[in-house]
Amino acid sequence: MSVILLLLLPLIATGLVCIPFNKYWAPGVTVVSSVAILGLAARIALVASAGNSVTAALKLGALKWIAVDGLSALILLLMAFVGTTAAIFSVGYMAHDSLPPSRLRLYYANYNLFIFSMLAVPVMAEPTLVWIVVELTTLCSALLVSFENTREALEAAWKYVVLSLMGAGMALFGFLILFAAMQAAGGGTYTWDGLVRAAPRMPPALLQMAFLLILIGLGTKAGLVPMHTWLPDAHSQAPSPVCALLSGVETTVILYVILRLFPIMKGAPSTHAETWALVFGLVSVGVAAFLLLQVTDYKRMFAYSTVEHMGIILTAIGLGASAANFGAMQQIVAHSITKSFCFFAAGAALLAVGTREIAAVRGLIRRSPAAGAALVLGALGITGAPPLAIFLSEFSILKAGLTQRHYLATGLLALFIIIAFFGVMLHINRMVFGAAGQGESEAASVAKFHLPFSCNLALILAAVPVVLLGVYIPKPLNDLLAQAAAALTK
Amino acid sequence: MSSATQQLLDNLNALCAGLFLLTAFGMVATRQARGVLNLFIAQSLLLAASACLLGLRYHSEHLYSVAIVNVISKPFIVPWLLRKTSPAEVYTRREIDQALNIPTALLIALALTILSYFLALPLLNAVGPEFRGPNVPIGIAGLLLGAFTITVRREAVPLLIGLLAMENGAFLTGIAISRDLPLLVELAIATDGLVIVFIMGVLTRAVQKQIGTTAVGELASLKEGAAAPTRQEAAK
Numbered sequence: 001m002s003v004i005l006l007l008l009l010p011l012i013a014t015g016l017v018c019i020p021f022n023k024y025w026a027p028g029v030t031v032v033s034s035v036a037i038l039g040l041a042a043r044i045a046l047v048a049s050a051g052n053s054v055t056a057a058l059k060l061g062a063l064k065w066i067a068v069d070g071l072s073a074l075i076l077l078l079m080a081f082v083g084t085t086a087a088i089f090s091v092g093y094m095a096h097d098s099l100p101p102s103r104l105r106l107y108y109a110n111y112n113l114f115i116f117s118m119l120a121v122p123v124m125a126e127p128t129l130v131w132i133v134v135e136l137t138t139l140c141s142a143l144l145v146s147f148e149n150t151r152e153a154l155e156a157a158w159k160y161v162v163l164s165l166m167g168a169g170m171a172l173f174g175f176l177i178l179f180a181a182m183q184a185a186g187g188g189t190y191t192w193d194g195l196v197r198a199a200p201r202m203p204p205a206l207l208q209m210a211f212l213l214i215l216i217g218l219g220t221k222a223g224l225v226p227m228h229t230w231l232p233d234a235h236s237q238a239p240s241p242v243c244a245l246l247s248g249v250e251t252t253v254i255l256y257v258i259l260r261l262f263p264i265m266k267g268a269p270s271t272h273a274e275t276w277a278l279v280f281g282l283v284s285v286g287v288a289a290f291l292l293l294q295v296t297d298y299k300r301m302f303a304y305s306t307v308e309h310m311g312i313i314l315t316a317i318g319l320g321a322s323a324a325n326f327g328a329m330q331q332i333v334a335h336s337i338t339k340s341f342c343f344f345a346a347g348a349a350l351l352a353v354g355t356r357e358i359a360a361v362r363g364l365i366r367r368s369p370a371a372g373a374a375l376v377l378g379a380l381g382i383t384g385a386p387p388l389a390i391f392l393s394e395f396s397i398l399k400a401g402l403t404q405r406h407y408l409a410t411g412l413l414a415l416f417i418i419i420a421f422f423g424v425m426l427h428i429n430r431m432v433f434g435a436a437g438q439g440e441s442e443a444a445s446v447a448k449f450h451l452p453f454s455c456n457l458a459l460i461l462a463a464v465p466v467v468l469l470g471v472y473i474p475k476p477l478n479d480l481l482a483q484a485a486a487a488l489t490k
Numbered sequence: 491m492s493s494a495t496q497q498l499l500d501n502l503n504a505l506c507a508g509l510f511l512l513t514a515f516g517m518v519a520t521r522q523a524r525g526v527l528n529l530f531i532a533q534s535l536l537l538a539a540s541a542c543l544l545g546l547r548y549h550s551e552h553l554y555s556v557a558i559v560n561v562i563s564k565p566f567i568v569p570w571l572l573r574k575t576s577p578a579e580v581y582t583r584r585e586i587d588q589a590l591n592i593p594t595a596l597l598i599a600l601a602l603t604i605l606s607y608f609l610a611l612p613l614l615n616a617v618g619p620e621f622r623g624p625n626v627p628i629g630i631a632g633l634l635l636g637a638f639t640i641t642v643r644r645e646a647v648p649l650l651i652g653l654l655a656m657e658n659g660a661f662l663t664g665i666a667i668s669r670d671l672p673l674l675v676e677l678a679i680a681t682d683g684l685v686i687v688f689i690m691g692v693l694t695r696a697v698q699k700q701i702g703t704t705a706v707g708e709l710a711s712l713k714e715g716a717a718a719p720t721r722q723e724a725a726k
Contacts, residue, residue: 155709169656180667203616
């Protein structure tokens with residue numbers, strides 16, 4: 001029952017926000033529904049962390065394909081958390097623009113629809129239904145990316161939609177081949193579990209083709225190199241709370257679908273799934289790390305960092321050990337919460353200084369201490385500085401890589417992470433602490449800018465897990481991570 | 491079913507698949523948006539015909555429903571939605587600037603078709619003998635040609651139709667190799683196609699408002715080193 005409610009809530013919220021009461025109605029409904037979703041997701045996660053899988057109570061139509069296990073529950077929980085903090089941040093951020101009320105209602109309606117589409121991805125167990133909902137996530141976020149209606153935003157949205165849908169077309173083909181492979185293996189239910197069970201009997205050529213098609217097709221949406229070209233544009237042109245959702249959750253959800261393939265491919269060693277994962281992962285991390293060095297726009301910088309982290313997660317899966325899988329799960333959690341926090345910080349900075357250019361921002365700490373501090377914390381967090389969340393997860397991935405004797409891969413991974421660290425910290429340091437250049441007057445940068453209350457609240461709420469998970473992982477979360485890793489090692 | 495009937499059905503299916511390929515080539519070459527839309531409608535009808543023929547051949551009622559869904563959604567609802575969402579003069583647009591001239595584009599399309607025959611070989615070898623037939627290679631060709639259409643066309647509506655054509659190609663293969671896909675999935679994919687048209691229509695209208703034309707190939711300013719626009723705080 002809770003899963004059906006989880007899916008219904010954002011739909012109800014979408015309907016409710018369209019009613020024009022007053023200017024607090026739409027944001028209020030969104031925040032309340034997000035908190036309720038968080039509660040439901042936490043309950044589902046508690047059940048799943050004990051090893052049970054949650055299904056829908058009502059089994060008609062598409063609902064009979066709902067099954068939430070440890071991995072799905074983890075993704076749901078992350079999505080609910082980031083959705084809540086992004087909703088809270090939206091309240092202040094969108095109100096700052098003095099938009100006409102109908103535009104604001106459109107934003108919140110679209111926001112809730114987007115949350116619905118993302119929530120539906122981990123709960124579905126039938127791969128073609130998962131594909132349909134993945135397409136829905138692209139479509140529901142397209143209008144959010146183009147929300148600012150500038151030429152650049154429209155270009156970003158167009159590129160995003162076209163490339164994502166192209167990739168999804170390839171992935172559809174892959175899923176149809178997977179279905180055919182299932183038939184060739186003697187039939188059975190076409191769900192993730194059924195596929196894992198039937199994998200040893202499936203013709204390897206079909207599995208290989210399906211795997212590559214889905215990896216490249218959905219990898220386009222997940223931001224893997226060389227299909228990532230839309231990501232820096234879309235994730236920087238969207239309004240900042242939407243960027244947090246896109247970078248923190250959307251790419252993770254797509255990567256989740258790709259990860260579901262790996263236990264299936266274990267039944268057919270000739271597909272070399274893990275080698276492909278290593279190659280794509282390392283290339284993504286490397287290219288992103290180098291591209292990070294020359295960005296001129298700080299939101300694009302964080303977007304490249306998303307590409308890098310998707311690569312790190314895929315590399316961890318490619319290392320192939322159960323310890324590396326646990327590290328990958330940790331990295332997924334750490335990345336989602338830290339990246340969303342980074343985009344909130346970037347949004348706060350944008351509110352304070354009005355420009356996305358790195359070169360135009362100096363001494364942010366003087367103009368808006370909250371935004372400056374948040375940017376520094378976010379940058380340290382996302383590049384893996386201790387004692388924050390990502391440091392722990394990257395450390396466990398590197399450790400697992402060394403114990404597996406993948407010295408070259410681990411060495412390259414460490415090198416690229418260090419390059420990215422320098423790139424990001426160089427830019428952020430100049431932005432936050434730099435002295436004002438000749439073109440800027442001291443007077444302008446001294447006038448303090450106060451962020452809206454809800455933005456501050458969202459920043460604090462989002463910062464708590466970033467700091468906490470760097471030193472201590474609560475036992476329920478640890479159990480959930482273990483269940484999720486076990487779902488991959490089947 | 492006598493073998494003569496089976497032979498007839500197989501030949502008709504091959505005819506449909508061949509015409510399907512022709513429409514895919516047409517979409518690469520036709521310059522006017524309305525022409526591309528008409529070719530897409532023809533392609534969808536051919537897909538439905540192939541589904542019917544395969545359904546008759548292999549006694550699969552499920553494929554009839556695929557055919558019906560295709561006949562209703564693509565020739566009727568897609569153009570209606572496009573008319574509702576994207577600006578009216580889009581259909582009379584001709585592409586003036588072309589990324590690739592037509593002869594070169596057609597040659598590349600030919601190369602892609604030959605490539606798809608090679609790509610289809612391992613797939614055909616892995617599935618049973620009853621799946622032999624033109625559906626698989628031509629479906630892959632449809633997929634690749636749809637992707638090619640997207641990369642060379644710079645007008646919004648042909649681009650969108652290229653996307654839908656990719657799905658048509660995937661489906662042409664799908665009806666041959668994965669026949670028992672649940673009906674729910676077919677319906678959902680059809681609905682999904684309609685949502686794609688809707689959203690992209692809305693985006694096209696927004697692009698038209700912003701830059702005055704639907705030539706989305708002109709939107710190419712976002713790259714590294716380009717100056718990011720300053721966001722005026724009280725502007726919007």
